[in-house]
Amino acid sequence: MPTNHSYNPDNLLSSLIAKLNLKNDAALSRALEVAPPMISKIRHRRLPVAASLLIRMHEISALSIKDLRELMGDRRDKFRISSKQFKQKQA
Numbered sequence: 578m579p580t581n582h583s584y585n586p587d588n589l590l591s592s593l594i595a596k597l598n599l600k601n602d603a604a605l606s607r608a609l610e611v612a613p614p615m616i617s618k619i620r621h622r623r624l625p626v627a628a629s630l631l632i633r634m635h636e637i638s639a640l641s642i643k644d645l646r647e648l649m650g651d652r653r654d655k656f657r658i659s660s661k662q663f664k665q666k667q668a
Contacts, residue, residue: 586622592648597637631645631646
């Protein structure tokens with residue numbers, strides 16, 4: 578596992594490509610069943626790795642979610658959800 582503690586989606590994507598013996602990002606997008614621009618946007622840090630995509634990565638790679646998160650530099654032990662996210666908007 579990498580020792581760099583900063584967010585790096587390139588490492589996650591490149592590690593998946595290597596583990597799955599794929600040629601490139603286009604092959605990874607087909608394996609993950611997502612559009613190729615999504616992989617590009619994640620690689621260029623314009624789009625975060627969504628939970629649903631992380632689960633899909635787990636399904637096709639057999640890597641644990643924890644290992645996948647470590648590959649991209651996410652070292653949080655817990656995710657904290659703000660109570661603001663559950664409040665309904667007033668009309």
